[in-house]
Amino acid sequence: MKRFLYELNESWRIAVAQMRSNMTRSALTALGVIIGIIAVTLMGTAVNGISIGFDNSMSVLGDDVLYVTQWPWKQVDDWWNYRDRKKIKTEYAETLNRMIERTPNSNLVVAVPTSSLFRSIKYGGNSVDNVFVLGTTSDFIVTSTIDCKEGRFFSDTESRGGASVVVIGYDVADALFPSENPIDKSVLINGQLFKVIGVNSRQGTFLGLFSWDSMVALPLGAFNKYFSSKSESDVRVKVKDKRKLAEAKDELTGLMRRVRGLQPEVKDDFSVNEQQAFKSTLDPVKNSIAVAGLFITGLSLFVGAIGIMNITFVSVKERTKEIGTRKALGARRRTILLQFLIESTALCLLGGFIGLTLAYLMCFGIEKAFPSFPIHFSLGLVFASMTVSVATGLISGFAPAWTASRLDPVVALRYE
Amino acid sequence: MNHNSTRPVGPLVIDIENITKDYVMGEEIVRALRGVSLQIHRNEYIAIMGPSGSGKSTLMNMLGCLDTPTSGRYEFNGRNVAEMDDDELAAIRNREIGFVFQTFNLLPRSTSLRNVELPLIYAGIDPETREEMAVRVLDEVGLGDRMNHKPNELSGGQRQRVAVARALVNNPSIILVTHERDIAAHARRTVHLRDGLIETDHAGFIPEVDLVALDRP
Known part of the structure; x- marks a missing residue:
């Protein structure tokens, strides 16, 4: 365990030294990740913002309020069954209120x-x-x-x-x-x-x-x-208690049937709606925006990851002799694997950090310039993009690092 | 290949019996070693010489536990090396063998101190002890004032001394040195003439170890 920590520390130092000595190359490679992270993060803030915007609009409806309307809020396939419905009259409210007062333990207010x-x-x-x-x-x-x-x-x-x-x-x-x-x-x-x-x-x-x-x-x-x-x-x-929304809905439907004077065999000629119905039609829209958006922006991060993988392969190749030396001095496979994984991860983390900072500044600017634009930067997003950066580094660095760790020391030492 | 030693010898370190090494090159099988037997004791200086293509490098790789023989027996301090896996070999190289490569193979971006510390890191020694050990060895090779210099800030001789210090730092059972052909002709003397080794020789370090000098074609 101790040795692992020392090796980890050593790998970090190498990674930093490596990035310093190859400034231009590291910067260009990190740029791919930076762009990817900016794209994903901005998309994340937008998805967040859209979601909050939806919820905000939704909250206007209230989660403890039932709406008696002529037509249902949700999409129906058999619209012809609804077209002859009578209008809802404002007088119904008074009738309903009298009924509610007379009902003991009513779920309605x-x-x-x-x-x-x-x-x-x-x-x-x-x-x-x-x-x-x-x-x-x-x-x-x-x-x-x-x-x-x-x-x-x-x-x-x-x-x-x-x-x-x-x-x-x-x-x-x-x-x-x-x-x-x-x-x-x-x-x-x-x-x-x-x-x-x-x-x-x-x-x-x-x-x-x-x-x-x-x-x-x-x-x-x-x-x-x-x-x-x-x-x-x-x-x-x-509704009195929003946890009993279903009961309240049944009760209200019953009352409305009495108001409308419907016979038991007749279907409802009105609709009782709730916020949830509206939400369930909007949620798929929201989710598909999120999935499509994150997928497309994820592609740019993927390109960045390929850049990292490529540069790590180059790094392994040009340092073959160093790998050979390290192995001769007692570095085990795991040590070499770790070293290159950390190099690629450090590069991604750097890119992720810069990307996140830029994305934050952009969000800030957008918020200032267009206050109504739905954008929302959150701490969760910071963690998410940092996790994505590390994962990108680990995944893209794995193949080259694995190659390096499997090098035969004799061959590696002879490499010029 | 054989050797004569007139000095009193210590216990057996390397015991090789009838080892062979075959390489597959395309369709051809190159038999680089065909049954070599060799015993090296503590306190021995050994030079391995031979014409180009005679298998010196291959034998060196075997001795340095960088490679395992195709057949035959190889015991290092009584442990069977021929059967070891990569990580076990790495551990043997780390603790028992000091390499001084012909081109030194120092890490270009690390200081002398960090270069010498490297084997200790792989040995899992804590940072304080590590630095202490590396400083001591660098002092012994006369580089106490060059510890924070990188290889490109050192002369050729100083670089070699760093390489020697790195080989000595883990207090190995054997030191392997690869040299040019003309130097190898007088291996033992040359080793003494090389500035790095002279320093350690005077410090009384070298006589404790056996040295196998192996020339390269």
Whole structure:
């Protein structure tokens, strides 16, 4: 064991000396690994970022909220069985709430109606098109992760009275009020004035997926009064315990069948959705991006590894006599194997370290230049790429190192 | 091949009996050694001479445990070398044999000290003892002030002394030296004339070991 440590130490010193004396060659070879590691690491940060972006967007939906909608969220093959479904009405929410109250030990907390459509919003000379306008009740905040950066969400009274107040998303506020405080200003939606009473905190947007940043919420009463036509409605229901989501789903389905007055033999004419359903359609997309991306960038690392293997073969060849001398002085096969493995690994580690540093700086730059670009540098990634570097060194160095360790000392000593 | 020694000899170190070595060169089998028997005792100086192609190098490789014979018996300090595997041979070379190669074969990028320490590293000796031993031997060959110089910063004679120090550092049972033909003609005297060995000779080191000088065609 001790001898192994001394040999290891010796091998490190040789490796460092070797790299120093062949600066240009080592630098060029390491460049292959550097590029490979940069590519893989950047891809890793992007995959990480995409994943976080997805999750972020997903968190808008909430993992303890069920959505009663006209059509299911997931892809269906038999769409013709769904096309005649009736719309979901916002009144269902009240009926559901009464039922929930009457049910002892219900898994459901509260039902919140939402209606939505897209409209443009104006304030002064500024205007934002295609804003997601949501009409709902004050219970909405219970089902949602949003919170107000400034101001507040509308109250129960405002909600029931259909007051002309509005809570706006971060990006909407940013566009309409670049240099003013939006609170208590009146914005124009569909020709109607609404007073801004709250601004949501920034949530971040990703690949155009849904984000609170580009929406506004107003009381359902006001919504119905001014833009009832052509709106999409659904009911979201908060679940008491998210570990009992399946039971809650069954219970809600039962309640909805009663609301719709369906006979037992009739199929559901509505859908109860959850975040998970959405996730399971998005996850394969996310995973294939990750696999394809890492595979392609992995190829560049592979090319780097071939460079390392090549240079280690050259190194073994030109130091054949040295290998012979070392063997004559008592180096065993394992010692020689170790020496060249460490040389190739040291080269890869160096490349990996430089590559990682460059990748980090690039990430930093990208984050500064394009804040919305999904990129995420993590400690796990550092470990992963260092592990990959070492593995690359070991794998690409093995064949040459093995050749070196099997050299016949007599032949090696005679080599010129 | 035979040898005469007039000096008092110590115990038997090398005992070779009827060894042969065949090389396969393409379709031809080259019989480099055809039944050599040789005994070398402690305190003997042996020069092996012969015309080009007579098998000196091959015998040298056998004696140095760099290669194993095709047939015959080879005992080194009573241990059967002919049957050993690569790593066992490496251990014998490391502990029992000191090589002084004709071209010295020093590691070009390592200092004298590191070059001399090398066999001790392979022997698994700890760094402090290692350095102590290497410094002592380098002092004995008169290179105490050249320990941190690399081979290209040393003269030819100094390089040879480093090579000698490296051969001596593990306190081997036998030292093998390869020399040019004209020098080998007067092997023993030449060995003494070579600056490195003179230093050690005066230090009283050389008489403790047997020296086999083997010329190369």
